[in-house]
Structure formats: structure tokens, C-alpha cells
Amino acid sequence: MNLPGDACERDSIWDREVETEDRAQALARGEAAWERQWAHLMEHSDFYRNKFSGAGHVRLADLSRLPFTGKADLKAAIDERPPFGTNLCVPEERVKRVYQTSGTSGAPSVLALTPSDIEMWTTIGTRTYYTSGIHDHNSVLSTFGAGPFVAGHTYFVLARIGTRVVPLGPGDADRVLFGMRAGIFDTLLTTPSFAQYLANRLDKDGEKPRTLKHIVTGGEPGGGIPAVRDHIESVTGAFVNEVMGIGDIAPSLFGECPGREGMHFSGGGHVWVELVDPDSREPMAIEPGAVGELVYTHLTREAHPVVRFLGGDLIEVQRGDCGCGRTTFRMRIIGRRDDMFIVRGVNVYPSAILAVVAGFRPRVTGRARVVRDASNVSVEPPVPIEVEVPSGHAADGQLAADLEKAVRSALTFRCRVELISEENFGEASYKTRLTRKT
Ligand SMILES: [Zn+2]
Numbered sequence: 001m002n003l004p005g006d007a008c009e010r011d012s013i014w015d016r017e018v019e020t021e022d023r024a025q026a027l028a029r030g031e032a033a034w035e036r037q038w039a040h041l042m043e044h045s046d047f048y049r050n051k052f053s054g055a056g057h058v059r060l061a062d063l064s065r066l067p068f069t070g071k072a073d074l075k076a077a078i079d080e081r082p083p084f085g086t087n088l089c090v091p092e093e094r095v096k097r098v099y100q101t102s103g104t105s106g107a108p109s110v111l112a113l114t115p116s117d118i119e120m121w122t123t124i125g126t127r128t129y130y131t132s133g134i135h136d137h138n139s140v141l142s143t144f145g146a147g148p149f150v151a152g153h154t155y156f157v158l159a160r161i162g163t164r165v166v167p168l169g170p171g172d173a174d175r176v177l178f179g180m181r182a183g184i185f186d187t188l189l190t191t192p193s194f195a196q197y198l199a200n201r202l203d204k205d206g207e208k209p210r211t212l213k214h215i216v217t218g219g220e221p222g223g224g225i226p227a228v229r230d231h232i233e234s235v236t237g238a239f240v241n242e243v244m245g246i247g248d249i250a251p252s253l254f255g256e257c258p259g260r261e262g263m264h265f266s267g268g269g270h271v272w273v274e275l276v277d278p279d280s281r282e283p284m285a286i287e288p289g290a291v292g293e294l295v296y297t298h299l300t301r302e303a304h305p306v307v308r309f310l311g312g313d314l315i316e317v318q319r320g321d322c323g324c325g326r327t328t329f330r331m332r333i334i335g336r337r338d339d340m341f342i343v344r345g346v347n348v349y350p351s352a353i354l355a356v357v358a359g360f361r362p363r364v365t366g367r368a369r370v371v372r373d374a375s376n377v378s379v380e381p382p383v384p385i386e387v388e389v390p391s392g393h394a395a396d397g398q399l400a401a402d403l404e405k406a407v408r409s410a411l412t413f414r415c416r417v418e419l420i421s422e423e424n425f426g427e428a429s430y431k432t433r434l435t436r437k438t
Pocket residue numbers: 257258259264322323324325326
């Protein structure tokens with residue numbers, strides 16, 4: 001299955017053997033890799049020897065016997081023996097690439113890769129972006145920086161697929177628009193926030209990009225929210241789908257195919273995924289309709305392997321058939337665990353608010369965030385929400401009232417909307433946090 005208008009006859013599945021295997025084959029492949037990984041961990045890691053002492057030999061099927069690993073555990077391991085930590089499982093001289101984490105939940109940390117790890121990330125990323133519909137005949141402008149963050153690894157992936165690459169970096173709208181007018185790319189990699197920002201600028205100028213055909217969003221939720229996606233598509237005329245990765249696991253791990261029924265898991269053979277109940281953390285089956293939190297285990301990572309890592313993403317496994325031929329499970333993000341709050345006993349994710357707000361264009365820009373006390377996950381209604389509006393419209397009392405009514409009717413809780421003009425909303429337009437904690 002290709003993107004609309006793409007008549008290229010190449011196989012649209014990059015790694016047919018892995019991406020079309022059945023559950024039993026996937027388990028067999030995972031088991032074999034895990035046996036080697038278990039030996040590697042026990043032999044080379046103080047961190048895991050201590051963490052798993054007394055567990056005996058653990059098979060992949062019994063993974064749920066092992067404790068979870070959280071971001072705080074990895075941070076503590078790094079702090080104990082900097083710069084690479086007690087969780088480094090290879091001699092330091094074998095580390096050939098180092099990314100940094102953003103430090104949004106604490107001080108920045110490091111991610112070490114051996115040549116084999118670099119290749120593993122490229123393999124998974126190539127399946128992911130190829131799934132999105134990017135082929136070798138495409139010209140791709142990437143607004144992901146080359147570093148210090150893991151999204152920079154995307155440049156290796158684009159080279160592997162064989163695309164023309166137009167490197168840029170975050171936040172430079174003028175250069176994106178220059179490239180768009182010059183027709184030097186047909187595919188854009190961006191955050192959905194930045195895609196919305198570009199769409200708003202194009203809309204204001206009444207401009208239609210001629211050669212842009214495809215926008216792949218990543219880095220935050222948005223590309224999977226229909227109201228957000230539809231707006232970007234209607235202004236740009238481009239097809240929008242999304243990819244997702246997790247810094248500690250692989251920068252691109254899920255990719256949505258042109259069937260657009262959720263993102264396919266792309267990590268077969270290298271990453272093992274479990275689904276757990278978000279509250280009890282008991283294992284759940286990965287089956288259509290299931291809602292839970294994803295847990296990740298590296299099967300082949302050498303330098304900084306993680307086992308049962310709680311990624312913090314709440315997902316829903318998608319039903320139906322996307323039609324592309326891949327047998328890998330598909331999912332959509334419901335929200336980040338950190339962003340979730342509770343109103344009168346009901347769990348709420350800010351992305352649900354975003355979906356409501358997006359319906360109010362062009363009176364709003366599409367950006368919005370919840371304001372809440374960092375120490376308290378429960379919020380008493382009315383829930384404070386800041387909504388970005390075009391310059392000069394911050395005093396539109398009717399708009400605020402309409403938004404409050406729409407949130408109440410869609411999400412059943414009362415909110416208090418504060419309209420904020422785009423020059424005062426703050427944060428680079430590249431990536432927007434959905435929660436402002438006070
Ligand atoms: Zn598909």
C-alpha cells in the first residue's frame with residue numbers, strides 16, 4: 001500500500017520477513033534474542049545483576065516476573081558511576097555515539113550506543129519511516145535536529161531508505177517555507193505543533209504549497225488527532241500520518257501506514273513490548289481494543305539495554321484491518337501518564353482537550369494547555385485551560401464561553417478558558433507542552 005498518488009512499484013514493506021510474521025514466529029524470534037541478551041546482562045552489568053538477583057534464569061515468556069525499570073532507576077545508575085552509569089554493559093571504548101536526553105523530568109542524562117546499537121536503531125527506524133510511505137524517490141526535509149537528542153538519528157534512517165535529504169533543524173519556519181516555494185522537498189518531518197504553526201501561516205497568506213505531498217509528524221501526539229490532522233491537510237493539501245519513538249528504547253519505533261489505522265510496531269526482533277494495566281500494572285494481552293501502558297525490553301541493545309521499561313505512554317490497540325499486509329499490532333496514543341489528571345474520579349488527558357479546541361479554527365491557533373498544581377493529580381472543576389488565539393483576539397469573551405461549553409459537552413467537566421494571544425503564549429512553536437505545572 002502506497003501513499004495516494006505514489007505509483008512506485010517497489011514492495012511497500014521494508015522488512016517483509018519480520019513485519020508480516022505471525023505471533024508464534026515473533027515469539028520464537030524474541031525468545032532466541034532474549035536468551036543471548038539475558039546472558040549479556042548477567043555477565044556485563046552490575047546494575048542488572050543486583051536488580052535481578054534471586055530471579056534465577058528468566059525466559060521471555062516469564063518476563064513479568066522481573067521488576068519494572070523507570071526513568072529514575074536509569075538516572076540513579078548514571079549518577080552512581082558517571083558518565084555512562086552502572087547500567088553500561090560494554091567497555092567505554094566500545095561506545096561510539098552518545099545522545100543526551102532533554103531533561104524535561106530532571107537533569108539531562110546520556111544514551112550510549114555501540115556500532116551494533118546504531119545499526120539496530122537504523123533498522124527499526126527504517127521500517128518505521130518506510131511504513132509511513134517514505135520511499136527512495138522522495139525528497140525529505142527534516143526539522144529534527146542532528147543532535148543532541150535521539151531524533152537526530154532519523155538522518156541515518158533517511159540515508160538508508162535512500163531519499164534525498166534536506167536537513168534543517170527545529171523551529172526555522174522561514175527556511176521551511178523557502179524550501180516549500182522552491183520545491184526542493186515533497187515530504188516534511190515535523191512535530192504536529194510546528195505543522196500547525198506552518199499551516200496557520202500558509203492559511204493567513206492564502207498560499208498552497210505546490211510540491212509538498214506528505215507530512216510525517218512525531219515527537220508529540222497530534223498527528224493522530226483527527227481535528228488536528230484534518231486542519232493541516234486542508235491547508236497544505238498534504239497527506240498527514242505519524243510516527244513515534246521513545247528515547248531510551250529507539251527514536252522511531254512505531255509508524256503509521258497509508259491505511260491510517262494507527263501506528264504499527266516496528267521493533268520486531270530487537271524490542272519486546274508488553275502491555276500492562278495502567279493502575280495495577282498487571283500484564284494484559286495485546287489485542288484489539290485493549291487500553292494500557294506499554295512496557296519495553298531491549299532484545300539486542302548492547303551498551304544501554306533496558307528491561308521492562310515503563311515508557312509512560314497510555315495507548316489503545318487498534319481494531320480492524322489497515323490493508324497494508326503488515327501483521328504487527330497497531331496503536332494510538334491516548335496520552336502521557338505524566339500529563340494525565342483526574343476530575344471527580346475521571347482520568348483526563350490533555351490531548352482530548354486539544355481535539356476539542358482544534359474544532360474552533362480559525363478563531364484559535366490549535367495550541368492549548370492545562371494549568372495545574374505540579375504536586376496534585378486531582379483537579380477541581382473548573383479546570384484552568386489556556387488556549388492560544390491569533391493576535392488581537394484575546395478579549396473574545398464569546399469564544400471563551402463557546403470553548404468552555406464545548407469542553408463541558410465533549411468531556412463532561414467544567415473548565416475556565418483563558419485566551420492568550422500568540423505572541424504571549426510562549427514556548428517555541430516547535431513543540432508544545434500540554435500541561436503547565438505551577
Ligand atoms: Zn498498515
